[in-house]
Structures are given as C-alpha cells and as structure tokens.
Amino acid sequence: MKLESVRGMRDILPEEAVLWQRLEGEIRALFALYGYKEIRPPVVEPAELFARGVGEATDIVHKEMYVFPDKKGQMLALRPEATASVVRAYIEHGLYAKGDLAKLYYLGPMFRYEKPQKGRQRQFHQYGVEALGSLDPALDAEVIDLAWHLMERVGLSREGLFLRLNSIGCREDRPAYREALRAHFSARREELCADCQRRLAENPLRILDCKEPQCQEAIAAAPKSLDYLCPSCRAHFEELLSLLGDLGLAYTLDPRLVRGIDYYTRTVFELCSRELGAQDALLGGGRYDDLVEVLGGPPTPGVGFAGGMERLVLVLSQRQPLDAAAPDLDAYVVPIGAEARRKALELLAQLRRRGVAADLDYLGRSLRKAMSVAARRARYALLLGPDELAQGRLTLKDLRTGQSSSLFLGEFLANPRAFLA
Numbered sequence: 001m002k003l004e005s006v007r008g009m010r011d012i013l014p015e016e017a018v019l020w021q022r023l024e025g026e027i028r029a030l031f032a033l034y035g036y037k038e039i040r041p042p043v044v045e046p047a048e049l050f051a052r053g054v055g056e057a058t059d060i061v062h063k064e065m066y067v068f069p070d071k072k073g074q075m076l077a078l079r080p081e082a083t084a085s086v087v088r089a090y091i092e093h094g095l096y097a098k099g100d101l102a103k104l105y106y107l108g109p110m111f112r113y114e115k116p117q118k119g120r121q122r123q124f125h126q127y128g129v130e131a132l133g134s135l136d137p138a139l140d141a142e143v144i145d146l147a148w149h150l151m152e153r154v155g156l157s158r159e160g161l162f163l164r165l166n167s168i169g170c171r172e173d174r175p176a177y178r179e180a181l182r183a184h185f186s187a188r189r190e191e192l193c194a195d196c197q198r199r200l201a202e203n204p205l206r207i208l209d210c211k212e213p214q215c216q217e218a219i220a221a222a223p224k225s226l227d228y229l230c231p232s233c234r235a236h237f238e239e240l241l242s243l244l245g246d247l248g249l250a251y252t253l254d255p256r257l258v259r260g261i262d263y264y265t266r267t268v269f270e271l272c273s274r275e276l277g278a279q280d281a282l283l284g285g286g287r288y289d290d291l292v293e294v295l296g297g298p299p300t301p302g303v304g305f306a307g308g309m310e311r312l313v314l315v316l317s318q319r320q321p322l323d324a325a326a327p328d329l330d331a332y333v334v335p336i337g338a339e340a341r342r343k344a345l346e347l348l349a350q351l352r353r354r355g356v357a358a359d360l361d362y363l364g365r366s367l368r369k370a371m372s373v374a375a376r377r378a379r380y381a382l383l384l385g386p387d388e389l390a391q392g393r394l395t396l397k398d399l400r401t402g403q404s405s406s407l408f409l410g411e412f413l414a415n416p417r418a419f420l421a
C-alpha cells in the first residue's frame with residue numbers, strides 16, 4: 001500500500017511554510033496590540049463539549065466531526081473549532097473569577113469531515129480571538145476593527161474585501177423567530193432538500209446555512225431575524241452600526257447570515273474576499289452570550305471570530321506566487337581542502353551563535369558546485385582555503401555584486417553583521 005497523507009489533510013511544504021510563519025507572526029503581533037493573550041487548548045476534547053456548545057443539529061457536529069472512543073470508551077472528538085474549547089478552559093480554570101474581561105487568542109489545527117475542495121480541507125488551521133465578560137457593543141466593534149486591521153496588515157486591500165453583518169437576537173427573541181421560520185419553511189417543505197427537512201424539525205435556523213440550489217428560493221423569501229429583535233438587541237445592533245460608521249469600517253447587512261453554529265446570539269459577521277470563489281469567507285464570528293452558561297459557567301457574554309489560515313494563504317499566494325528560489329541564508333561557507341573544512345565547521349558554529357543564518361556543503365560537492373549552491377541560497381560566500389588558513393583570514397564574496405574582500409577571521413567574528421549587510 002502506498003502511504004499518502006489522508007484526503008483533505010495536506011502537508012505544508014517548506015516554501016509555503018515561510019508564508020505561514022510570516023502570517024502567524026503578523027497575527028500574533030496584531031492580537032497582542034489589541035490586548036489579547038494566547039491560550040493553547042488541546043486538539044482532543046470530550047465529544048460532548050461540541051454537541052452542547054456548537055449544537056447537535058449543526059452540520060459541524062451532526063456530519064463533520066471526527067469522533068472516536070478512547071480505550072476506556074469515553075467519546076472524544078478532534079476539535080472542529082476552538083471557541084467551545086476556549087470557553088471550557090475559561091470555566092475550568094475560573095478565569096471569570098478575576099472579574100476582568102478575558103481577551104484570549106489561539107492558533108492551531110481544526111478538523112472537519114467535509115468534502116475537500118479549493119479553500120476547504122479536513123484538517124485546516126484557524127486563528128481566532130475571544131473576548132469574554134462584556135456585552136458592550138464597543139467590543140463587537142473592536143473585534144470587527146481587528147478583523148479589518150488584520151487583513152490590511154497582511155497586505156489585502158479593503159476594496160477586495162467585504163463584511164457581511166447581521167443580528168440574530170438573543171435567546172428571548174429566538175422562539176418567535178424560530179416559529180416564523182418553521183411556519184415559512186413548513187409551507188414550502190416539498191421544495192427543501194432532505195437535510196433541510198430534518199433541520200425543519202431540529203432547528204429551522206440551520207436551513208439558512210444550506211447551500212443546496214433547490215433550497216435557495218425558499219431561503220431568499222424567509223423571515224429576517226432583524227424583524228424579530230427585542231428593543232435591547234435592536235439598540236445593541238444600532239449602536240454597533242454607529243460605532244462601525246465612526247471607525248470608517250464598511251459593512252453589508254445580510255439578513256440571511258446566521259453562521260452554521262448554534263451558540264451565536266446578536267451580532268454575526270463574515271469578512272469575505274472577492275477573489276476566492278465559492279469558499280469566500282476569510283473569517284467569521286459574532287457574539288455568544290449564552291455559551292459560557294450552556295457549558296456550565298456563570299452567565300458571561302462573549303464575542304470573537306475565527307479565520308482560516310489556508311484561505312489567507314490562498315488569496316495571498318494568488319496575488320504573489322511563492323518564491324521557492326528566495327535565498328534563505330546570510331552566508332554559505334565554502335572550505336577548500338580537508339584542513340579548511342575543520343576550520344569551516346568551527347566558523348559555522350560561531351556564526352550561528354552570533355545570529356547569522358549559515359550553512360555549508362555536506363555532500364562532498366566540488367568547489368564550483370558548492371559556489372553555485374551558495375549563489376542560490378545565500379547573499380555571501382565565505383571562502384576558506386589553504387592561503388586563508390595560513391594567514392588566519394577568510395575571503396568574503398558578495399554574491400550579488402561579485403566583489404570579494406579578505407578579512408581577518410577574528411575581526412570578522414567580532415561583529416559579523418557589520419560585514420554582512
């Protein structure tokens with residue numbers, strides 16, 4: 001049997017990993033600017049966490065979750081998302097007891113058994129923030145500002161993006177809205193796909209997530225959640241819109257946007273790319289004011305978002321193809337002769353301790369071949385031959401200009417950066 005990676009789970013090879021590292025660095029730095037601290041929950045959780053948090057009737061839990069028993073028969077899941085995990089950790093470690101707002105962020109792999117396609121994998125990576133402890137619409141605005149800011153920071157212009165925004169109200173508003181949806185879809189039951197007929201009984205809100213062409217007409221005519229908001233949810237939403245206006249952040253009201261997860265309340269949003277085709281959502285989020293309580297903690301509102309790393313990498317590499325040939329080293333050490341090689345190994349160790357990215361040939365290449373590797377991988381070649389050894393020197397060759405200079409080893413090592421511009 002030929003061993004290959006599992007369908008929908010891919011290797012991120014070194015040339016692409018460079019872009020991932022840059023993005024992860026930008027994301028961490030930006031989250032820190034907004035006062036978020038990293039949390040790293042485990043990848044495996046009790047399956048029940050997601051059944052209760054994300055919702056039994058969601059596609060994520062109902063169809064896509066990787067669930068398996070451990071050796072004692074406890075049902076575990078590979079996490080399909082991280083909000084439920086972060087909230088579990090928040091409750092388990094009593095983070096609410098500090099009486100402060102908890103601002104947490106995470107980065108890491110998630111797992112969903114979906115149909116793999118462009119922008120959709122079975123193992124994918126999310127970055128996300130969660131702010132727990134305040135109902136202030138200014139926090140919703142901050143999270144949306146952070147989402148826009150992140151895209152600007154990684155180099156995506158506002159023109160190529162749009163924000164879909166909606167409010168789906170609180171749990172008091174939900175029964176009336178759910179009944180309105182149930183009445184609407186029951187009357188058009190015959191038009192709905194088999195999944196939506198099930199959703200009609202379980203949670204008609206989930207019908208609004210359906211992508212099946214046959215359901216779209218009924219969905220387009222469905223009642224809008226904005227028409228079912230209580231005065232407090234309406235005021236919250238209006239304040240959010242006004243704050244977004246103050247911050248100059250564009251949005252498009254989308255009455256169909258409910259997001260495929262049960263825990264959302266009030267604000268929901270998605271930041272989408274015009275360049276991605278069907279899977280256009282770069283990130284999505286909203287409020288989840290009941291989730292902490294549902295998972296066994298004290299009533300605590302929350303708001304956050306999660307974005308897909310793969311989709312960010314996709315838009316960015318569509319614009320600027322990955323450069324596999326980019327030099328990755330400052331210096332390539334090229335010894336000539338066995339004695340010089342011993343000295344070169346010592347030089348290499350010292351250079352690396354001084355923060356210089358350096359390497360040499362381990363494949364017994366000829367001088368000519370070693371120089372061609374140097375030209376491809378590094379900015380400078382450091383040549384060590386019998387003459388250099390005898391004089392305690394090395395030859396520094398600038399591989400861009402072709403210029404060489406002879407330096408004393410001691411002088412060079414005292415401050416190599418001064419010579420490696």
Ligand code: AMP
Nearest residue numbers: 119120121124281282283284306307308
């Ligand atoms: P969700 O957790 O479903 O709200 O998704 C948040 C974001 O994660 C989406 O906007 C996507 O960017 C990304 N995402 C979700 N599912 C996948 C997947 N199967 N493959 C790649 N990215 C995904």
